Amino acid sequence: MxxxxxxxxxxxxxxxxxxxxxxxxxxxxxxxxxxxxxxxxxxxxxxxxxxxxxxxxxxxxxxxxxxxxxxxxxxxxxxxxxxxxxxxxxxxxxxxxxxxxxxxxxxxxxxxxxxxxxxxxxxxxxxxxxxxxxxxxxxxxxxxxxxxxxxxxxxxxxxxxxxxxxxxxxxxxxxxxxxxxxxxxxxxxxxxxxxxxxxxxxxxxxxxxxxxxxxxxxxxxxxxxxxxxxxxxxNLTAIQEKRKMIWDTYYSGLKFLDDQEKLRLPKIPKYASNNGHMFYLICDSLETRSDLIAFLRKQKIHAVFHYISLHKSKFYLKNNKKLDLPNADFFTDTLVRLPLYFEMVQEEQQKIIKVIKDFYGRILRYHSSL
Missing domain, CATH: 3.40.640.10 (Type I PLP-dependent aspartate aminotransferase-like (Major domain))
Structure with a gap:
């Protein structure tokens, strides 16, 4: 001010x-x-x-x-x-x-x-x-x-x-x-x-x-x-340190689900750094992502998907032919962003991690009962 x-x-x-x-x-x-x-x-x-x-x-x-x-x-x-x-x-x-x-x-x-x-x-x-x-x-x-x-x-x-x-x-x-x-x-x-x-x-x-x-x-x-x-x-240094700490906490808390191939966590190439801008998950299907977002919402956790491939937009298709860009479409259907903001406290983040674990635990129990 x-x-x-x-x-x-x-x-x-x-x-x-x-x-x-x-x-x-x-x-x-x-x-x-x-x-x-x-x-x-x-x-x-x-x-x-x-x-x-x-x-x-x-x-x-x-x-x-x-x-x-x-x-x-x-x-x-x-x-x-x-x-x-x-x-x-x-x-x-x-x-x-x-x-x-x-x-x-x-x-x-x-x-x-x-x-x-x-x-x-x-x-x-x-x-x-x-x-x-x-x-x-x-x-x-x-x-x-x-x-x-x-x-x-x-x-x-x-x-x-x-x-x-x-x-x-x-x-x-x-x-x-x-x-x-x-x-x-x-x-x-x-x-x-x-x-x-x-x-x-x-x-x-x-x-x-x-x-x-x-x-x-x-x-x-x-x-x-x-x-x-x-x-x-x-205050850029403090902002970046906090955001990267939140990112790292998500990654370490959810890595076992990646190891079990239940979902995919973000990958940072060796040539790139991580600025803690966003933490996202890659689900295995549109259905799983929709269910996960709904499950989180019931716990008052606001997780959202991200971009819809522009080559499938109404505006583009008015004057252009359909394109086959499978990877862009895959991320359109499966990527979900988790809350990440500077004021986030540890209790909030641990709740999000726990709810995601509960979601995948329920999926595992459901398939085990079939």
Whole structure:
């Protein structure tokens, strides 16, 4: 509340003030991003990416099907054709081994999503980028403070986006971040960010007046939002330690069910780190997942499934043929997310673990009686 009060008392609560600059500087120094610009949402940051790469009706953008609609929508709005890619067999992330077969002369960019904050194999993605001269965009909405072979996620692709929605590790209610790592996009990104003007350059004293010079929109969050985010960033270490502790407790408490092949727990590849964003289970079927969610709900535990494959959405199927992406569909039917939030106490988490054990114990007893 102190920083929000400071922002209000400063007399400037519109965007690009002191707290905006503090947040952007934090990301540039902490994660070695070339340029960071706060946005009103991760969706807005993705829309800025679509504007920056100048995609249109003649272009194809490769996007994972198992993701939130914003990942695709930003490019659809510019008229580009979305080419959906399947997930890995054992992880919701995009299967990088299937990407090359999707590339055509019209392909302009590959968008990767680091699901649950766990890195995609970025070496292979960047190899394809160099081979075919493609832009790589990291949708790192869930991936703050997560790494690929020691490199911060968001620092590897040409562009990257983050979310500070209330469901994320670090929040501002709504909010996002655009990261620019490619020199060719640096100047124009700031212009698009500032409603198509060179206003930011004017306030830095680089030009003696500013005007309308390009397309753009009002992508800046207010200083009130930025001040809230700044307080979160100051406590990032404590937030991350707590979330990873909760994640580890879930894993150790439920590992025996994975060992018995009753369910699957998240897998973290050796090249990736875990930022404690999300803990999920993989059930063996849609029926089991539905029963588990209902069983948890009876105990007042709010567990939910996650994405529905975008290639099966009504919007996509209006103008496109059905696709066979079995892994994305499998996660659509079987993945369930468990509660995970900073204020969670040990008693709450132990209750959740116990109820899940009870659920699978009942299943075992039921099958034993048949």
């Amino acid at each position: 102190l920083y929000i009060e400071q922002a209000v008392r400063s007399g400037k609560i519109s965007g690009n003030g002191i707290f905006t600059k503090k947040c952007q500087s934090f990301f540039e120094k902490e994660y070695r991003f070339k340029k960071a610009l706060l946005t009103t949402s991760c969706t807005d940051a993705l829309e800025m990416c679509a504007l920056l790469i100048e995609c249109g009706p003649e272009d194809e953008i490769i996007v994972p099907s198992y993701t939130f609609v914003s990942t695709a929508l930003a490019f659809v709005r510019q008229g580009a054709k979305i080419v959906f890619a399947d997930s890995e067999k054992f992880h919701p992330n995009v299967d990088v081994n299937k990407l090359e077969a999707l590339i055509t002369p019209r392909t302009k960019a590959i968008v990767v999503v680091h699901y649950a904050g766990v890195a995609v194999d970025m070496d292979e993605v960047m190899r394809l980028s160099q081979k075919y001269n493609l832009v790589v965009i990291e949708d790192a909405a869930q991936a703050i403070d997560s790494y690929y072979k020691g490199k911060p996620l968001g620092s590897i692709g040409h562009l990257a986006t983050f979310s500070f929605h209330e469901t994320k590790n670090v929040i501002s209610g709504e909010g996002g971040l655009l990261v620019i790592n490619e020199n060719d996009f640096l100047e124009r990104a700031e212009i698009i960010w500032e409603k198509g003007t060179n206003r930011a350059s004017f306030f830095r004293g680089e030009v003696n007046k500013y005007g309308w010079i390009d397309i753009g929109s009002s992508f800046l969050p207010s200083e009130i939002i930025a001040s809230f985010l700044w307080a979160q960033l100051e």
